[in-house]
Amino acid sequence: MLDASADVEPLWEIHTPAGDADEDLSAILPPVARRLIGAVRGGTAGGLFPPVVTAGPEGTVRIDRLLGGAADARMLAHALTDQRFTPLLTMLERLDAWCVRATRRYSTVVAGGVLDVTNADLFGPMVSEAFVACATGRPHYARDRVAEWTERCQAFLTLFLDRLQRDMRTCWPGEPAFQGPVTGLWTHGEETHNGRQRVLRLDCAGGGRVAYKPRPASGELLFTAQGGAGSPASVFGLLNDAPAASGEVRLPVLSCWPGAGPGYLWQEWIEPPAQWGPIRASGEWRLTGTRLSPREAARFWHRTGSLAAATFAFGITDMIGGNVVTGTRPGEHEPLLYPIDLEIYFCRVSRLYDTGLLHDRTAEVDQHHVGLESSPRWCSAEGPAVCWHAETTGALRLYRRRKPCTREETRTVVADTGGRAGYGPYLPAMLRGMFDAWTLMCRQRPAIRRFLSTAASGHYVRVLRQPTFRYFDALVPRWLSGGGAAPVPAEPGVHFDRAELDQLRRMDVPYFVRSLDGGPVLRIEPPPRSFETAAVAAAAVETAAVAARPEPEGGWPPLPELLDGANLELAGLGVALRDAVEHVFDDVTEHVVTDESLGVRLHLQSPAEGQVGFDWPEVGRRVTYIWTREKVRLRIDAVDAPEVPAEPAPAGEVRRRLLRLDRLDGAIRMPWADGGMVDDSAERRLRTLTDTGIAWLSRVVTEHGWPGHTMVGAAAAAAASRLVQHARGHLDFRRRCLELMRQAAAGGDLPWREVAYLTDELRRADGLPQVYGTKFEPVAGRLEPYPIEEPDDVDRRRAAMGMESLADYTDRIRRRFPLTAKEAS
Template sequence: MSDTPADVEPLWELRPPTGDADQDAVLPPVARRMVAAVREGTAGGLFPPVVTAGPEGTVKVDRLLGGAADARMLAHALEDRRFTPLLALLERLDAWCVSATRRYSTVLADGVLDVTNAEVFGPVVSEAFVACATGRAHYARDRVAEWAARCEAFLTLFLDRLLRDMNTCWPENPAFHGPVVGLWTHGEETHNGRQRVLRLDCAGGGRVAYKPRPASGELLFTACGGEGTPASVFDLLNNAPAASGEVRLPVLSCWSGAEQGYLWQEWIEPPAQWGPIRTSGEWRLTGTRLAPREAARFWHRTGSLAAAMFAFGITDMIGGNVVTGSRPGESEPLLYPIDLEIYFCRVPRLYDTGLLYDPTAEVEQHHVGLESTPRWCSAEGPPVCWRAEPTGALRLYRRRRSYARDETRTVVADTEGRSGYGPYLPAMLRGMFDAWTLMCRQRPAIRRFLSTAAAGHYVRVLRQPTFRYFDALVPRWLSGGGAAPVPAEPDVRFDRAELDQLRRMDVPYFVRSLDGGPVLRVEPPPRPFETARVAARPEPEGGWPPLRELLDGANLELAGLGVALRDAVEHVFDEVTEHVVTDESLGVRLHLQSPAEGQVGFDWPEVGRRITYLWTQERVRLRIDALDAPEVPVEPAPAGEIRRRLLRLDRLDGAIRMPWAAGGMADDAAERRLRTLTDAGIAWLSEVVADHGWPGHRMVGAAAAAAASRLVQHAREHLDFRRHCLELMRQAAAGGDLPWREVAYLTDELRLADGLPQVYGTKFEPVAGKLVPCPIEDPDEVNHRRAAMGMEPLADYTDRIRQRYPLTGREAS
């Protein structure tokens, strides 16, 4: 892991003390208890983790603070006056724990509320420690005192609700019987006065999530009921007669409390089908692993969920807000939406739900709801961490890289090593079709249900992307704050309602009633649920949710599914096992020519018809034929042939280039064959570019687009054409049709060809027996330039290149 400023920012250092004095003796009793718990290895979660280098440019949690040496350093540090606010926070929360344990003994087991319990108090203590260590004294004093008061108010309100609701509002399920024997606090977002999601472990064996926010999509869509009246939209659809095939949408126990502003929800556990889905040396990533038949059923049901989310305008379904899991008694897992706050809003494309990557997004979105690649990087984790120094000290850094994860609840693999729904695309699409036909047929019943059930419900209004709020919050938290949080992007502005919440270190939270009316902000405790009207301008296209047409089901027409089908295909086009498939068991006929050109037909025996959706980038069409009608021949598309030829050229090139590079590039015959192959490929590609433009992701898919980039990089004798291609590639990257790193590779190639230093450090040469980057212009800024192109730090890239080409003297592209 590199120590360059672009990778990490040193904030403070925890040093070993000198001498043999017992620092614990001068600390307040609660601080001595905390230090003792750290010494015993039970309270390390109260502080940032100690990290080391992880795979693929990540950082991995090496350990938490623990043991005699860490406890001694911590005790010595806490003597410093800068930590006085932290000690005051510990004393206040410790006194509250003693009082609350007595007051709530009927619903809370002994030992749960202890200020050294990192599962409960880890987030607030860690934040307070970092604020004291790195912030200005007056900021730490005021802010940490506020956090202590907010934490006490939040937990008191929670326990009051638990005491009242456990024996009145909770279901009769014995699994949810108390008392609560374990409590865990979510460490990421806070809302409405530093409130967080909690997990409760019940004496009956069940787990419950407590959600202190008024948006109640889980109750409206995923609540499960008994016989008779449906409890939710998904419950209604699961119990309706099938239209074109079986549909099973995820439901779970979730229930409202005695007042508005919060809800209780069953905690979804990982499924029994759990195991390693990726290994590399010492690294191991575990997730859901399904046998092929199980996987086909899983993806059929996930397709139904995706169609329902598209139909009801459900969004923000990114990784973490949906998880794969099982409920008690279920033998096969489902994908569960567990954080359903934003719905009945405008989602013109399937990726607007958050389930898929947005191909036009400025930032690459790894962790979508239907994540298909088992990457090592995680989307979550503390913003600061410790690094162990050779001296024994621990240095505190602001984290710049992703944490490495060791498990994932979003990536689903099969037992043959394939991940995502690409290998099961016909099942996924069939699930979407079966759910869509059911929703179309049940449109009157859905409308009737919503006309009565929607009363009293709220939908969250996300006025800015969450990452903008985090960008403003994290620097403020680490640097001691300022007059007001400032957006990272100069053209972004926060209004007063947002600033009020950001100043108390909350992610701003706004709601709107399903009956309509103004956008509201939610006030913090001790007021359980009060709102204040805000202007909320400018409005998004289509207006703020809830959209009336979605409540009325106006979009539930057969043709309305076409765009979602096209998006689902584009998302996994390069992962699809076969691009021409006839699956008689599913009644699916699939013919794909490019990410944006294809068709899929569904047999619908119940009505004696075959429904075929045909699409290009510009439009989607619907064709309805008799079930026994002969299939209409598919017209070949230019993009399909361009894709096939690019991939064929790339395979031929690799078959020659890899052995040539491994042999030290000394085989003249192989070099001539490569030159002949490249010249022929460039002659053909120049015609493609002239007729169709640059073959980017949307035209030919990611794999073939990368092959086109490699072909141009290899064509060192075609400088004019390469310069023309660089301009086309810049335009494609600006439109989200090509990764910016491809532009960086070719930029460096052309600069070296012109006798200039490279700017991104992508090209290497042998020096003293190892590969080093060719000369770089302004090398101190190279990591900033690489980051702007979505590339890893140069040190990590250099390590990968040296591992991949240990015997060569040049980088092979």
């Protein structure tokens, strides 16, 4: 049963009408609406409306189904007779008329049946947004906004089809896979730019797929375009063609080409690899992703390391999940990681975290769906903002989604056939790939500089003037009000200027660019709302200068020094290596490794302390990077010189002892708990072990502060939290630890849930109700939370600590710790 308590009040509700009401609607609904209802009944048009969701694993919501069948068709037909949906019916009629005209006009490039208003792949995002706006918004505003969206939808699609018709005759590639006509169109539903324009996917008659990107930022063309014989077409192509420096490098390139006019591009669609299968299973749930043999995984992570080094070198950012995917191109057998949305580059990137490839726990937004995910989580970073919940009465209630969606597949998590996810088990290969790419870029720096000096003209880079999530937080309430609410920032102290407000008012995510030649920050003028001919297509790419808000430190991209390759020096890789290690520190099985086949010598002591040496036989040297949290050093020795041992690090010893204490505790505690906690001898051993551990931890805290993630890694930091929780005395020290843990959590060095656990433990010790509901006792045959202060507000408090609802947590605890017959009695 879906726990709706975590959501706001229902936005709207539909019921099944009495009898077969939809049979009598022919005189009420217009013909296009009747056709739509018929398509829903037949199960082909459910994607035009929000999906029905149910409870998923680990606090997620799963898309259970799309609207379809006789019952849903009856409810929907009955709903559409409500006057509030008049703007939607008008939209359907206008889009239907446009489809009839466009089908005739573009018959040479688009197959019949594709341009149809019941085609959910094409019109789903537009119709669904209009449906929600009509259902939840004020009628006056919904009418005006839906009419505007209809015009912009027609303008966007007309501009796209004009470009397609022209480009297929002029600049389309000659590969058979990309030959037309287009047999399918799919619209990306997540965000719009520049007049409600979206990314489209084209299915070609030749079997290939192409992405259409209606924006001038063109990093794909500059970095990843595949060239033919002769001069390289992109930076990555140049590097792939260059002689190796310290080892083989393979960077991802793909077919992408500019349109015949400015302001857009076409790009090959990267398909999932053949190595595709389940990487996680739990009960009825299955998560599918890329699954490689150990040999394939080692090559994959070496090549991914090369990509990571290149993104760091060229200041490429926003490489979060969804913007990079694992896949293969036709004719290839082993997958690569492909950047498929490369808009932001030549930025200030001081850490590898800044690229978006790694999860930065201290970032403003806790975005763990990064480009290099190391955990096969059930949650997704995307999903519909509004969903239906099926009630026991048969009614459907519309809610704004508050929980993450369950994902059934992932293009960013890569596992091996042994079930190990991420690059942690292949860290030497990942680091070697970074080093090999870095030495190549350093050696090819003059060639890169020459290429960029001639290729940069006409290219643009996207400028994120504010984090995208702030724009989304302002857009959703405006959408749910039918466009009536002003776009107001959700955070205090944040404001939108006129250039941002102009775009937010038309429900666009604000979009700004800057030429690689420099100059002002620009916004893109959208195509006219009444738009039917190619003659005015140029209006879609006109730019207007924006009065820039205060520039970030270092300035807006592109940074001239990065265009010049200023950071391509051997020492410049050190910070990126340290960050790559820190990201997977707890996933690394061996912290001291010598891999002769790779020429890598790795010695890690804590997440931010260690060293890695790379043999470089071609120049007779071994290059070693040595780092702490504060600095990175470079040492160059003869390749056959004796290895210099790593200097001992206090954090390494703290980590080892915490993990050892935790293992000993678990070896005693779990059998004791499974046996009903009646073994007095085991209880005494646990108390002695805990008291000894607390005495040692108090000295650690005095000398080094709280052992959080950055000091000892996530696993050891969690062990420290458990040690403090398990102590039954030592109240003064535990209260001191609670304050230190709060400070650590505020700095992103500890999950807030650890603070919640200890808070409840100390409240119980003081004889007070718990705050977060983390502690349980057997009551009337089952586990129940100890008394909770202000229980009606507990889920809000838990959510603020990043925790699931109390109902979901209670269910999980009861399944994890079933009561024995003796305990239940």
